Amino acid sequence: MSRAYISDMQVSVPFDNSYARLPDAFYTRLAPTPVRAPQLIAYNDDLAALLGLPDAGAEDRARVFSGSRVPEGAAPLAQLYAGHQFGNYNPQLGDGRAILLGEVVGTDGVRRDIQLKGSGPTPYSRMGDGRAWLGPVLREYVISEAMHALGVPTTRALAATLTGENVVRESLLPGAVLTRVAASHLRVGTFQIFASRGQTEALKELTQYAIERHWPDAERPMDLLRAVCAAQAELVANWMSFGFIHGVMNTDNCTISGETIDYGPCAFIDDFHEDTVFSSIDQHGRYAFSNQPRIIVWNMAQFATALLQQLDDPADSVDEATEIVHAMPDQIEAAWTRRFGAKIGLSDPSAADDAALARDLLQIMQAQGADFTNTFDALARGDARDQFVDRDAFDTWSERWNARIADEADPQAVMQAASPRVIPRNHRIEEMISAAVNGDYAPFERLQNALRDPFGTADTGLMRPPTAAQRVPATFCGT
Ligand code: AMP
Ligand code: MG
Secondary structure, three states, X not given: OOOEEOOOOOOEEOEOOXXXXXXXXXEEEOOOOOOOOOEEEEEOHHHHHHHOOOOOOHHHHHHHHOOOOOOOOOOOEEEOOOEEEOOEEEOOOOXXXXXXXXXXXXXXXXXXXXXXXXXXXXXXXXXXXXXEEHHHHHHHHHHHHHHHHHOOOEOEEEEEEEEEEEEEOOOEEEEEEEEXXXXXXXXXXXXXXXXXXXXXXXXXXXXXXHHHHHOOOOOOHHHHHHHHHHHHHHHHHHHHOOOEEOOOOOHHHOEOOOOEOOOOOOEEOOEOOOOOOOEOOOOOOOOXXXXXXXXXXXXXXXXXXXXXXXXXXXXXXXXXHHHHHHOHHHHHHHHHHHHHHHXXXXXXXXXXXXXXXXXXXXXXXXXXXXXXXXXXXXXXXXOHHHHOOOXXXXXXXXXHHHHHHOOOOOHHHHHHHHOOOOOOOHHHHHHHHHHHHOOXXXXXXXXXXXXXXOOOOOOHHHHOOOOOOOOOOOXXXXX
């Protein structure tokens, strides 16, 4: 491991850039584009400590995390990948507005990427400007950190900086850079690009790299497939148990590590409906709430297809790949049952009857437009009845439920551990962005503070669902 130093920070940062040691075919080396007036607006001290980053002043941090100064030991590069976007294969995407600075091994022994997002154009920018504006940067900062606090595997946010430059969107908006931390940025699309180009050696090397970095118990490509499928099955059930809709589950936004990545038009459900879609570009509901289990299986089928290309005799492994992908719906259902079972107080829910009990409650919630988060929170605190207009429907369900939880030791504790009080509601995110654009970061701070402890927060004001006027029905990619 080469030790390197961020020049005017006092403590050494041990960058160890394994991805940059892969062949040139995987990336383009280039530095982020410096910005006019870097200004630090958020810094995640807890995460910085986990990564073992040195103390530094706000100015140094602003320069490094806006891309205006490349720290010593970094090996900045833009990664190459492809991907299926809304089901259509795009043969080349890549980091069009992101730069991987390098990797560090944290105090927990875990290797992580440090990436700047919004850091200027790259050879993969296509029609884009390589920049981001403040809105999506704060959105990803708050939601990714909230997901982490909820216990969902996710990329994290280390820093947000203003660039002092405007970006052109529908109007002129303040430019910003997000510093993102991830177990890696390997995606299904990273495999797809080499598979579709017939670059078998690169595909083999990537497979070996992914195994060593994320799934060291795997020995063969099909073992890697099995591990990623299991992680993604668990992830989608995890999302759903919090009413989370990713919104753009393209194969380039689907990680090999099993972390959630790319918080674009994502949102949490307020009043429950299984067909909920927020993303303005998801016109056919491909990525609707209840479609997520089907889409993740589709994505993993693409991953399987890509992995198979490296085998001398793929026919031998097609049956195995098929078996692995076909096992996913049952894996997702099992994970869903465990998580939604916990949300109704069951420590060891059975597949058929208990899943039906949870689904029946969701159906009553949907019929009455009950708020997802607040209903489960109220259930955990014994006053769910008030969440329903038609209490008879709930009472009938409640009789069955009470009979079922009678022999649970502590159903309240099980429910409270599975259902948060506060989530980053869409209208609060929009309110935070509007305020920040006007220089007021108080709503950003408030959300961040409350969401550090989503299961126990005292900021009950953030529990309120949106009024009709506050409702934000659509979210935008916001690139
Ligand atoms: P995303 O929707 O964030 O997953 O991005 C999909 C693709 O579009 C990736 O290849 C991005 O790098 C690229 N992209 C998104 N926004 C921009 C932008 N402002 N400039 C250049 N490329 C972009
Ligand atoms: Mg993406």
